[in-house]
Every structure is written in C-alpha cells, then in structure tokens.
Amino acid sequence: MITLKKALTLSTEELNKFKDELKAKIEANPELNAYIDVNNVGDGVPIAIKDNIQVKDWSVTSGSNILQGYIAPYNATVIDKLTNAGLSPFGRVNMDEFAMGSTTESSFYGKTLNPINADRVPGGSSGGSAAAVGAGLAIAALGSDTGGSIRQPAAFCGIVGMKPTYGRVSRYGLGAYASSLDQIGPMTQNVEDAAILYDIISGSDEKDSTNAGRDEKVTPNLNADRKLTIAVLPEYLKDASQDIKDAYAKAIEALKSAGHTIVEREMMDAKFDISAYYITATAEATTNLARYDGIRYGNRVDGKNLEDTFIQTRSNGFGDEVKRRILLGNFVLSSGYYEAYYVKAQKTRHIIKDNFERIFADVDLILSPVAPTVAPKFGELSKPMDMYLSDIYTISVNLAGLPALSLPISKNTDGMPVGLQLIAAAFDEQTLFDGSLSLETAINYQK
Numbered sequence: 001m002i003t004l005k006k007a008l009t010l011s012t013e014e015l016n017k018f019k020d021e022l023k024a025k026i027e028a029n030p031e032l033n034a035y036i037d038v039n040n041v042g043d044g045v046p047i048a049i050k051d052n053i054q055v056k057d058w059s060v061t062s063g064s065n066i067l068q069g070y071i072a073p074y075n076a077t078v079i080d081k082l083t084n085a086g087l088s089p090f091g092r093v094n095m096d097e098f099a100m101g102s103t104t105e106s107s108f109y110g111k112t113l114n115p116i117n118a119d120r121v122p123g124g125s126s127g128g129s130a131a132a133v134g135a136g137l138a139i140a141a142l143g144s145d146t147g148g149s150i151r152q153p154a155a156f157c158g159i160v161g162m163k164p165t166y167g168r169v170s171r172y173g174l175g176a177y178a179s180s181l182d183q184i185g186p187m188t189q190n191v192e193d194a195a196i197l198y199d200i201i202s203g204s205d206e207k208d209s210t211n212a213g214r215d216e217k218v219t220p221n222l223n224a225d226r227k228l229t230i231a232v233l234p235e236y237l238k239d240a241s242q243d244i245k246d247a248y249a250k251a252i253e254a255l256k257s258a259g260h261t262i263v264e265r266e267m268m269d270a271k272f273d274i275s276a277y278y279i280t281a282t283a284e285a286t287t288n289l290a291r292y293d294g295i296r297y298g299n300r301v302d303g304k305n306l307e308d309t310f311i312q313t314r315s316n317g318f319g320d321e322v323k324r325r326i327l328l329g330n331f332v333l334s335s336g337y338y339e340a341y342y343v344k345a346q347k348t349r350h351i352i353k354d355n356f357e358r359i360f361a362d363v364d365l366i367l368s369p370v371a372p373t374v375a376p377k378f379g380e381l382s383k384p385m386d387m388y389l390s391d392i393y394t395i396s397v398n399l400a401g402l403p404a405l406s407l408p409i410s411k412n413t414d415g416m417p418v419g420l421q422l423i424a425a426a427f428d429e430q431t432l433f434d435g436s437l438s439l440e441t442a443i444n445y446q447k
C-alpha cells in the first residue's frame with residue numbers, strides 16, 4: 001500500500017483510479033469486516049473513518065443498534081480539516097459499540113478479524129481502523145482513544161497509532177464516550193504518515209470548549225537525530241508476557257544504539273489506573289449516553305407511554321457491554337457511593353498525573369508496553385474483568401491527558417506483532433514524533 005506521504009503527491013486522475021482499485025479490493029475481502037461501508041466523499045486521498053466520527057450525510061452509528069437510521073447532519077471538525085487538506089473520508093470502519101471494548105467484538109456489525117491471523121482479535125475499540133490499515137485496505141485511518149483504543153489495536157495489527165494530548169484535536173462531532181478522556185488520532189503505516197495526519201487534524205477549534213487552541217505543527221521540524229533521555233520502567237513490566245518483555249529489551253537496545261540516554265524510573269502500580277479509569281469512564285459514559293432515548297436520534301421502539309418508549313428503546317438498542325457500563329456509571333455516581341468511588345477516582349487521577357509530571361521533570365519520553373500480551377484469540381477476553389485488566393498499560397496516559405504513540409517493534413514466534421509506546425509530556429508532540437521516528441528507524445520492523 002502506498003504511504004500517505006506518497007498519496008498526497010498523486011494527481012486527481014491517479015487518485016480516482018487508485019480509489020476504484022481500493023474499493024474493489026475492499027469488496028473482495030468482506031470476511032475481514034474492517035469496513036462497514038465505502039462511501040467516498042470528494043476527490044482527495046481516501047482515509048478510513050471510525051464509525052463514531054460525523055461525516056455529513058453519512059450514516060454514523062458508533063457501532064450501535066440504537067443509532068441505526070441516524071444520518072449525520074454536519075461534519076466533525078477533523079473531517080473539515082481533512083477535506084481542506086486534500087484528503088477525503090472514504091469509508092466507515094468498525095468499532096466496539098460506543099468505543100467500549102478492547103476487541104471490536106461488541107460491535108453491532110459483528111467482529112472484525114485480525115489481518116495477520118483470523119483467529120485473533122484486531123484489538124479495540126478502533127479495530128476496524130487498525131485492521132483496514134494492517135490489511136492494506138486503507139492508506140490511513142482515524143481512530144479515537146479514550147483508554148487505549150488507538151494504540152492497542154495498532155499494536156495488535158502491526159501499525160502505528162497515535163493519541164494526541166487532550167485538547168490538541170477537536171472533539172466536535174466525535175460521538176462521546178468519556179468526554180474528559182476522548183481524543184481522535186491518526187492510525188497509519190509509519191511514523192511519518194502519523195505526523196502528517198496529526199498535523200492535518202490537530203489545532204484550535206472554537207466549537208470544542210475543551211480544545212487547547214494550539215496550532216503548532218510537527219512535520220516542519222521532524223528530526224530523528226535529536227538525542228533524547230528516555231525512561232524505562234523495569235518494575236512496571238511485571239504484568240507483561242515474555243513476548244512483550246523481549247520486545248521491550250529489543251527497543252531499549254535500539255534506542256541506545258541510536259544514541260539516546262536510557263534511565264530507569266518507576267510508575268505507580270497499574271491496578272490503580274484500572275480502578276480510576278473504569279469509574280471515571282463509566283460515570284461520564286452514563287451521562288453521555290442519556291441522550292439516546294429514541295426521541296432525538298436513530299432507532300426507536302414505541303412503548304405504551306413516553307417512559308416505556310425510553311425503556312424499550314434503550315433495552316433493545318444498547319448491547320450488553322454498554323448496558324454494563326451504564327449500570328456501573330450510575331452506581332458510582334449515586335448518592336452514598338459518589339464520595340467512595342467517583343471522588344476517590346478523581347483523586348487517584350491526580351496522583352497518576354503527578355507521577356508522570358515527576359518523571360517528565362528530567363526525561364523526554366517514557367517507553368512502555370501497550371498491552372500485556374499480543375492480540376488474544378477470539379473469546380479469550382470474554383469475561384469483562386479480564387478485558388478491563390488488559391487495558392493496564394494504556395489508560396494512565398488518558399487519565400493524565402498525555403500524548404503517546406504505539407509502533408511495531410517485533411513479532412513473536414507465532415508471527416504476531418508486538419507494539420510498544422512512547423509517551424511524552426503534555427503538548428510535547430514534537431519530541432514524541434522525533435523519538436518515535438528514531439526508534440522506528442533503529443528497529444527497522446519488517447511487516
């Protein structure tokens with residue numbers, strides 16, 4: 001598959017030919033189930049769009065039954081930014097329902113397969129985005145990351161996925177999961193393409209009150225030759241499989257050989273991240289999902305009266321994982337439990353943020369696992385608790401609002417990719433991309 005960088009140099013004629021071929025290739029590979037549909041807009045470079053990002057006049061459903069029939073009345077800001085830069089939304093890609101999950105198995109449209117091994121999950125929740133890019137069915141894709149949903153599927157499918165600093169990329173037009181954690185980001189074949197797509201979608205937007213209003217770009221200054229100080233976390237690796245530990249050791253050697261300084265640091269035990277995240281995320285999700293009542297959006301099941309219509313619509317429209325989280329979110333917010341759970345989670349979130357700030361006082365980047373294992377087989381994470389625990393290495397980054405990039409490092413003996421992530425201080429995307437480009441070059445991963 002051609003890179004985004006290359007695609008941006010093609011003529012309209014060449015692009016149209018390319019898109020016809022791409023569409024044919026997607027239609028010839030339906031079993032992967034990465035795309036929900038292909039629906040080209042405009043003449044630009046085709047980009048796959050996660051099904052929770054509004055594209056005007058498209059059906060946009062967040063992978064849910066409850067939004068069947070909803071047609072987006074406006075573009076998300078990232079979509080306007082894409083089209084202004086000569087790119088075009090090309091197809092909707094699959095995801096876990098309302099971005100809740102780590103495998104894409106909770107989608108209303110059925111599971112997406114891992115392009116490297118069809119017995120394994122592509123990761124989630126942006127599993128369709130990662131599978132499309134990994135299978136050579138997309139030049140690049142947009143995903144969203146609330147607790148790892150860009151970085152983890154990228155790692156499982158052997159591609160690059162980047163989560164920007166909270167506030168860098170407008171959330172206007174993104175179907176909200178947990179508003180204080182969600183960020184849209186690029187999923188690409190390599191680090192340079194990620195930087196290009198990040199530059200296109202990031203920047204100020206008055207339509208999003210949580211947008212940071214920052215417009216600096218990384219590609220003009222992209223520099224893999226900067227010598228950086230990179231923290232490694234020996235203690236933090238205790239929950240990772242041998243595959244991940246081996247890749248971690250390999251990455252450290254590559255970083256050293258590229259001239260970077262490696263220092264050891266400690267992170268707080270990741271079990272606190274899990275608790276703080278699943279309380280915060282479900283509390284916010286409960287509130288965000290309250291709007292799906294059958295009156296304003298998508299699907300409705302008519303009941304005996306208004307209240308019954310709400311109940312029937314929501315009981316019928318939401319899947320099990322979403323219902324579980326609505327219940328949990330309401331519980332942690334209910335009077336009597338609010339102090340014990342929600343308030344405590346917010347305090348823990350602060351401690352996590354402080355922990356990162358202490359580390360970034362004298363290092364440029366942190367090297368961390370993305371997931372404790374390679375992509376699991378279908379069904380392996382069917383117990384909710386096992387699935388939540390598999391998020392240990394990604395969610396602290398969202399709780400602290402930091403930028404991070406996942407890139408492929410090696411393959412295990414079964415040929416499954418192992419990705420690792422670099423994490424940077426808030427708004428230091430420049431260093432994140434510089435260090436990632438350097439690591440990518442030193443590792444020279446072969447697909």
Ligand code: GLN
Pocket residue numbers: 099100101102124125144145146147148149150177281391
């Ligand atoms: N797996 C995590 C969850 O289910 C993260 C999902 C995400 O980042 N959207 O909440």
